[in-house]
Structure formats: structure tokens, C-alpha cells
Amino acid sequence: MSGLGPGNDVPDVTQGPALLGVSVTMTALALLTSILRFCVRVRINRKVVWDDLVLGVAMLFGLIGAIMTLVEGANQENMTTVIKFDYLSQPWLSLTSALSKVSICLFFLRLVSRIRAWKIVLGAQASMIVLVSLIYCFTTLLQCRPLEKLWNMSVDGECWGMEVQHGIEYFQGAYDVFSGLFIALFPLMVIRDLGISRGLRLPFYILSITSVV
Template sequence: MDENTDYATTLLIVSWALGAIVILVCTLRVYGRVVIINQAGWDDGFMVFGALSAIVCSALVTAGVSHGLGRHREQITDPVDLQESIKYTIIAPLFSIISSTCSKISILIFLVRLMGMTAKHWHLIFLWGLCVLLVLLNIFAIVVIIRFCDPPAKQWNPDLEGTCIDPRIQLYGGAVQASYNALMDIIVAIFPTMFITKLNITRKMKVGLSFLMGGGVFAAAATITKVYLIKDLDKHSDITWFWAPITLWYTAEVGIDQ
């Protein structure tokens, strides 16, 4: 990691540049689905909840940066700032996981509705099977983050009585969860090509849908980068520095996912 990297500024720019796009896209989608065509569905509900979680994630990252996220632990001289920066560094990814999960569920629901009568039985089993495994792995990741220490607050206040699990559990669990999320993004981007050509819509709409669904490749790229950086997930001794690039890429991931 480059010691001269200004993670604090980069985190703020990425969080709120993508956050503004998330707010705009979500608002336009809700307006179109609810007001214009009056056909809101469960996919819209999951997308809205995912967008709200992404904004909460950006807010928590911002709070973390204000206390020291993006700097080395020894550079944070105020003990209160140190505790707060570690707390927000740990809590923020919980909302990124929730956001990413809701966005993918929304896309899967949209896919099933889009396929309509063209969907075969194995299509549905495949898609909902992916969805169930996605939810289970992401719940596991959230539990590992929250319950890394007992009580959870011991993660940012080492003076508390309690115990913590082996950091390697968090490392391996995070790698598996992030890898599966990247795989999901790729599948969601490629799978629609199997049936879009069979839909009774104009060529222009087919091209637009293919482009829209193919956007998952960019989210997958952000997630794959995060998978590589997760090698530093177990470095809790300098968590505010080593988790900064991970924070940067999961923030980018949830912004692109929306």
C-alpha cells in the first residue's frame, strides 16, 4: 500500500459522488414505476432499501473519515477519535453488505418477471437457488463482523472484558462471501442474454436491456478488486489504514450495484 495515498479524501469523493448517482437513479426509478406506469413491485422495494443502505454506508464512512479512517492508527492521537474511527470502520461494511444483497435480489426478481412465460423450471430453480445462497453467505458475513468480539464493542474498546475470534475466520469468510458476490454480478450480467433475444420487444429495447443487465460486470470488477484487498482483513492492529482501500472498493461496489 502506498503510504502517500490520501484515502480520506478519496473515500469522501467516491462515497458521495456515487451516493448522488444512487439517489438520482433510485428517485427516477421510483417516479417512473409508481407515478408514470403505476406498476411498482417487490424489486423496486428491494432496490429502494438497497439505495438507503448505500447512503447510510456512505454516511458512516464519512463519520469514520472525520475521526481518522484512512490514517495509520498511531497518527490518531486522540483516544476518543481512535475508538470512533475503528467503530465506524467496522460498522460501515454491514450496510454495504445489506445494500449489495438487496440490489442483487431486486435484479433477480426483475429477471424472473422479465422472463415471464419464456422461463423454464430450471431457470427459476437456478436463480432462486443463487438468491438463497447469496442471502445465507451475506448473513454469515454480517454475523462474523458483528460477533468478531463478544461484546462487539471490544473491537474498538480493547479495555472491555471479553473475547475475540481468530482473525483468519473473518479473513476466509470475507473472501468467500466477496467472491460469491462477484460471481453473482457476472451471472446476472450474462444470464439474461439467454432469453432477451426471445422476448417480443423491439431491437432497441433488447439492446437497452442487454446494456442495463451487463452493467453488473462493472460491479463485479469492483468486487473482485475488493476480494484481492481482503488479504488485509485480518490486520486489526492498524485497521483504520489497512481497511481503508477495502472500504473504498466496497463503497464503489454498492454505488455501481444500484
């Protein structure tokens, strides 16, 4: 019986190398824009504020997650290693996304610092984003004991039912979408309270629409 291996006349349809290329490119672009942001902030304001610091931590976590993703992609012949680094990268990537959104919320907080209602809304939103992400991170790494059983089922131990983790993942994904929409639409919700004239509102509308798209 002949197997379906690399030597057979079966086209290789894997998109792994292309996806890795996109991942490396986007990570490099994010790093470059973050560095430029810090340079501009320091040059203009002579200081770095909280949203800058949180974004810097998010970028650091993103680099760690990207490195683990590269290790995962470079070991396609060893499925145990692939699964291992897939699981280990998830918390870092989740925290990267969460802290990036928190950084935006902190930026918005500076814009609406005199409007108490919006300060409460943004503070609650940022707190929930971090809380949901931490719950996802901890449950991802604690669903099996010992941890190694996540990627090596031959190890003695136990894991809770997959439906539990799937439920947490669905909730985290849904809240991720909700928080993203909130951040994208926030300029439209707050634009009147900022006292911006009608003639200057168009850039805010365009920014929100493109963010949603």
C-alpha cells in the first residue's frame, strides 16, 4: 500500500511558509511603527505616558508570541512540537491583543478626562478586556495537569472536558469582537461631547468606518 507522502504525485497545498512570511512582515511593521511612535512622543511631548508604556508591553508580548509561532512553523515534521508551541503562544498573543486595546482605551481616557461618564465606561471596558484575556490565558495553560499533557497525550495526567475550554474560547472570541467594535465606534459616540465642530468630524467618521471594515 502506497502512502501519501512528499514523493507522491499529490500537490503540496500547505500555506505555512506564506503565513509565516505574513506573520514576520506584520510583526516587523508593528515593531517599526511602535518605535516611531515612541520617538515622536519623546520628541514632541518630552515624556512617555501610560498608553505608550502599555503599548510597549503589548509589543514585547507580541514578539514573544511571534517567536513561538516561528518555532512552531519551523517544526512541521514534529507534531508534538507544533502543538506545544501553538498552545504556549496563545496566551502571549491574547495578551498582546488585549493590551493593545487597553492602550487605545487609555488614549481615549486622556481625551475625555473631564467627562466622568465616559471615564467610567472606558475604565470598565479596559478592566474587562484584561480580565477576559487573563481568564483565557490561565484556563488555556491549566486545562491539563501536568501541562505537558496538552501536547503529549501519552503523559500520565488528566484534562477537563473540551467543552469547558471551548466555551471559554467562544466567550473570549465574542468579547474580543465586541471590544474591537466598541473601540472602533467610540470616536463616533463621544464626538459631540468633545465639542468638535461639524466641519472637523469627517476624519473621525472615516476612522471609525475603516476600523469596523
